[in-house]
Amino acid sequence: NAGVTQTPKFQVLKTGQSMTLQCAQDMNHEYMSWYRQDPGMGLRLIHYSVGAGITDQGEVPNGYNVSRSTTEDFPLRLLSAAPSQTSVYFCASSDRSAGAKNIQYFGAGTRLSVL
Amino acid sequence: LAKTTQPISMDSYEGQEVNITCSHNNIATNDYITWYQQFPSQGPRFIIQGYKTKVTNEVASLFIPADRKSSTLSLPRVSLSDTAVYYCLVGDFRDPTAGNKLTFGGGTRVLVKP
Numbered sequence: 390n391a392g393v394t395q396t397p398k399f400q401v402l403k404t405g406q407s408m409t410l411q412c413a414q415d416m417n418h419e420y421m422s423w424y425r426q427d428p429g430m431g432l433r434l435i436h437y438s439v440g441a442g443i444t445d446q447g448e449v450p451n452g453y454n455v456s457r458s459t460t461e462d463f464p465l466r467l468l469s470a471a472p473s474q475t476s477v478y479f480c481a482s483s484d485r486s487a488g489a490k491n492i493q494y495f496g497a498g499t500r501l502s503v504l
Numbered sequence: 505l506a507k508t509t510q511p512i513s514m515d516s517y518e519g520q521e522v523n524i525t526c527s528h529n530n531i532a533t534n535d536y537i538t539w540y541q542q543f544p545s546q547g548p549r550f551i552i553q554g555y556k557t558k559v560t561n562e563v564a565s566l567f568i569p570a571d572r573k574s575s576t577l578s579l580p581r582v583s584l585s586d587t588a589v590y591y592c593l594v595g596d597f598r599d600p601t602a603g604n605k606l607t608f609g610g611g612t613r614v615l616v617k618p
Contacts, residue, residue, distance in 0.1 A: 393547075424608070431591065432548070432608040479547045492538070495547025 391415050395480050395496035402470040402503045410465040410499050412480030420483045421463040422447070422493070423455065425476040432479060438463055439485070470503045477501070508592045513613040522579040524612050526592030529573050534596040537568060537575045542589045542611070551590075552577070579614075587616045 396411045414421065422437035424447075434447030438457040452474060454466040463482075467474060477500050481493040509527040516522045528537070536555050540548035552559055554566040554575070565578040579586055591611040 431610045481547070490536075490538075490553050492550040492553070493540075493548070495549070498545070498547055 393480055393482055393494050393496035395478075395499050397499060398497065399500050400502070402467075402501065404470060404472060404503060406470050408467050408470065410467075410478055410480075410501075412463045412465065412496060413461050414463075414480075414482040414494070415461065416482060416484070416494065417460060418482035418484050418494075419460065420485045420491075421457070422481050423453070423463070423465045424479045424481065425449065425474075426479060426498075427476050435465065435478075467501075472503045475501060475503045508594055508609055510590075510592050510609065510612045512610065513615070515615045515617060516582055517617050518583055519581050522582050522586070522614060522616075524577045524579075524590055524592075524614070525574055526577070526594075527574045528592070528594045531572050531594055532596065535572075535594050536596070537566065537572075538593045539564070539566065539577045540591045540593065540608070542591065544588075548591060548608070582614075582616045584616050584618060587614060589613050 393414045402408060419440045423435040424432040425435055426432045433449045435449055435453050436444055436447055436455040438444045441457050441460050444455050444457055457463050477498045479498050480496045483491050483493045485491055536553055538553040539551045541551050542548040552561055552564050552566045554568050556568050559566045567576045589611040591608045
């Protein structure tokens with residue numbers, strides 16, 4: 390059981406470049422989310438999805454797009470990378486079904502540097 | 505989502521019990537209290553969740569007083585490998601509209617010394 394898989398693990402971009410961070414889960418969870426974590430800080434919610442075809446903004450959505458075409462995948466797109474987006478990005482999923490504890494399962498993270 | 509307040513950091517020694525208190529004065533009736541642990545360079549990992557009184561698992565205990573305005577995570581006999589950041593989250597996670605409020609605060613940085 391792989392859980393939540395994020396790719397790539399590391400990425401260096403130049404200012405203005407675009408890229409997609411991949412996230413996939415094999416637990417059939419409806420809820421998925423993206424967080425960013427800056428050095429010494431907590432996690433801040435970027436976007437989340439409560440099911441295929443449904444996404445919504447979190448605390449810091451500017452500069453990022455998401456889509457959810459399948460239950461398994463939830464990619465995060467950086468439209469035009471900026472140095473302020475240098476961070477570690479975590480994807481998470483959770484089971485929101487009745488009786489579930491709604492525990493969030495996190496991927497290993499993607500470390501992004503924007504030069 | 506209820507705002508939470510935790511100490512920024514705590515130091516302890518191997519073999520001691522570590523207690524981290526989280527304040528959540530405006531907790532709602534349907535809210536649960538959940539704690540996560542994060543090691544350096546890893547994503548957070550679920551530790552324990554509770555609604556009231558006491559919950560215990562193989563890793564930790566969670567104490568919640570009757571008014572539920574605070575909770576205490578207890579880590580018994582810590583080892584060096586328990587050095588991590590611990591986050592307290594409060595919310596009705598069954599509510600899909602709570603998704604945009606599921607934010608982690610700064611957490612408590614626990615350092616276990618030999």
